[in-house]
Amino acid sequence: MKKNNSKTENIIKNTELQEPENTVENDEFAESEDNPLNELNPGELKARKKDFEKEAIPHMKLLYNYALRMTGDQLEADDLVQDTFMRAFRFFHKFERGTNCKAWLFRIMKNCYINKYRKNKKEPAKVDYEDVQNFYDSIRDDVVDPNDLEHKVFSNLLDDDLMNALNSLQDDYKTVVILCDLEGLSYEEIAEFLDVPIGTVRSRLHRGRKILQKKLRDYAKSRGYTVESQV
Amino acid sequence: MGQSTTTFNIDELITSYIDNQISDPELKSQIEAMLSKDEKLMRKYKSELLTKQMLSSKLPVIDVPEKTYRNVISSIDGIIEQVKSRSAAEKVEYPTFWQTIKHTFKAPFLGIPRYAFGIVAVFILGIFLIFGGGGKKTKNPYILAGTEKSIMVQAVNSFHKILSGDVKPELSSSNAAEVEKYVHDKAHFEAFVPKIDNYQLTGVVCNEYNGQNLAHLIYKDGHDEIIYIYQTPLTSVQKKNLDLPDEVANEITKMKYYMCDEVDDNNCTMTLWYKGNIICVSMSTMPKKDMYAAFSSFNK
Numbered sequence: 001m002k003k004n005n006s007k008t009e010n011i012i013k014n015t016e017l018q019e020p021e022n023t024v025e026n027d028e029f030a031e032s033e034d035n036p037l038n039e040l041n042p043g044e045l046k047a048r049k050k051d052f053e054k055e056a057i058p059h060m061k062l063l064y065n066y067a068l069r070m071t072g073d074q075l076e077a078d079d080l081v082q083d084t085f086m087r088a089f090r091f092f093h094k095f096e097r098g099t100n101c102k103a104w105l106f107r108i109m110k111n112c113y114i115n116k117y118r119k120n121k122k123e124p125a126k127v128d129y130e131d132v133q134n135f136y137d138s139i140r141d142d143v144v145d146p147n148d149l150e151h152k153v154f155s156n157l158l159d160d161d162l163m164n165a166l167n168s169l170q171d172d173y174k175t176v177v178i179l180c181d182l183e184g185l186s187y188e189e190i191a192e193f194l195d196v197p198i199g200t201v202r203s204r205l206h207r208g209r210k211i212l213q214k215k216l217r218d219y220a221k222s223r224g225y226t227v228e229s230q231v
Numbered sequence: 232m233g234q235s236t237t238t239f240n241i242d243e244l245i246t247s248y249i250d251n252q253i254s255d256p257e258l259k260s261q262i263e264a265m266l267s268k269d270e271k272l273m274r275k276y277k278s279e280l281l282t283k284q285m286l287s288s289k290l291p292v293i294d295v296p297e298k299t300y301r302n303v304i305s306s307i308d309g310i311i312e313q314v315k316s317r318s319a320a321e322k323v324e325y326p327t328f329w330q331t332i333k334h335t336f337k338a339p340f341l342g343i344p345r346y347a348f349g350i351v352a353v354f355i356l357g358i359f360l361i362f363g364g365g366g367k368k369t370k371n372p373y374i375l376a377g378t379e380k381s382i383m384v385q386a387v388n389s390f391h392k393i394l395s396g397d398v399k400p401e402l403s404s405s406n407a408a409e410v411e412k413y414v415h416d417k418a419h420f421e422a423f424v425p426k427i428d429n430y431q432l433t434g435v436v437c438n439e440y441n442g443q444n445l446a447h448l449i450y451k452d453g454h455d456e457i458i459y460i461y462q463t464p465l466t467s468v469q470k471k472n473l474d475l476p477d478e479v480a481n482e483i484t485k486m487k488y489y490m491c492d493e494v495d496d497n498n499c500t501m502t503l504w505y506k507g508n509i510i511c512v513s514m515s516t517m518p519k520k521d522m523y524a525a526f527s528s529f530n531k
Contacts, residue, residue, distance in 0.1 A: 206246040
């Protein structure tokens with residue numbers, strides 16, 4: 001098993017990991033001097049609002065939750081949601097009817113987050129996945145069945161610990177973890193949202209969760225819980 | 232799913248299995264068989280499953296707060312209003328004017344060439360614009376779209392009345408305590424009477440609009456330049472006796488103030504902020520940069 005793992009890990013390592021995007025160039029939804037709404041008459045504006053309320057507004061919950069977890073701050077999440085919907089309304093003529101409006105809105109939010117909000121945030125320190133993998137393997141070799149104990153220890157962690165652990169993930173990992181584990185989207189949907197292959201979604205998800213596990217163990221250790229020594 | 236299983240990391244297959252993303256029943260059975268045979272793999276599976284469950288139980292999906300929802304809807308309404316008022320202004324200023332000129336030159340009327348009427352019309356229009364008919368133009372979309380109930384529109388209008396001398400202080404005083412007491416007695420709220428560097432408090436006027444008490448403070452410097460502060464309790468907006476655009480209210484909440492220039496023909500600067508339960512709006516002929524410095528100093 002181990003042998004197969006290392007063979008396949010190399011393939012994944014070479015194809016999957018990318019540097020996080022710093023800015024989205026040629027963002028078609030960026031704010032500009034030209035407001036496409038100026039070309040509409042009052043009747044068309046009214047129709048657009050009605051259409052927008054029907055197609056886009058129902059997805060606000062998903063976007064709000066994503067914004068809240070990405071920014072980790074309610075005020076920033078509010079702003080991000082507002083910015084996203086303002087841009088979406090302005091460029092609603094670019095949305096192709098019959099396609100996935102949720103994914104379209106998500107892309108606007110993602111661009112908006114990268115260009116406007118992430119600029120002010122410090123990118124989390126990169127975690128070497130190899131280290132996480134080795135760490136995981138080593139503790140497992142020492143213990144008999146730590147799952148129950150791990151469950152007890154993790155359950156006693158604060159919500160803030162979990163939030164901090166999530167915030168420590170790089171955006172690419174954090175995004176898939178939020179969309180899959182918090183929002184309950186399928187791999188296919190996430191792949192469409194992010195415009196990446198399903199394999200990339202799976203790989204990021206696996207790595208993201210592993211890094212989270214390590215972080216949570218670190219928090220547990222700092223609070224006096226030690227899974228290994230208690231077994 | 233099945234096409235590239237040979238290149239899959241078994242750990243990642245477990246991830247897919249946890250997320251119920253394996254549709255191939257054969258592959259699913261293979262994974263289950265591996266899990267039952269390999270204890271270490273089973274522990275990894277349980278541990279990853281626990282992490283997933285922890286996330287969804289400790290960070291549940293929450294409903295959009297009512298305030299966030301309202302902000303989005305009112306922002307969209309705000310954009311629509313801006314576009315409407317802009318297009319209305321364009322329609323009035325340009326096409327009508329040129330169409331009128333063109334028409335004027337087309338045919339005689341009562342034996343007199345129509346352009347003669349046109350010249351007279353232009354002359355009258357010029358007089359109208361020069362002697363006060365032009366009104367105070369603004370580039371601020373909220374003032375442009377505001378009604379009489381708008382706090383911003385009221386502040387601009389009151390400021391102009393003070394500048395023109397149409398409104399004079401009811402109480403002339405440079406004593407802040409005296410002004411505070413006057414507002415308390417007349418308008419029944421606690422006014423914010425700041426000390427402003429290089430400006431002296433000269434007096435106050437109180438009045439009522441739509442059942443809402445207002446206070447107007449006037450400050451002057453040595454060159455008779457004025458800083459005017461309009462004040463009213465926050466409840467005036469909550470009760471909808473007065474209007475404050477949501478976007479401006481949001482900006483004040485976020486930044487602690489909202490400042491804009493080019494408020495009228497004189498490029499006046501307007502600043503809005505909350506002081507306790509009071510909404511304050513200052514107007515000044517100072518440029519934005521200077522007003523910001525003054526505001527930062529007196530609103531500590």
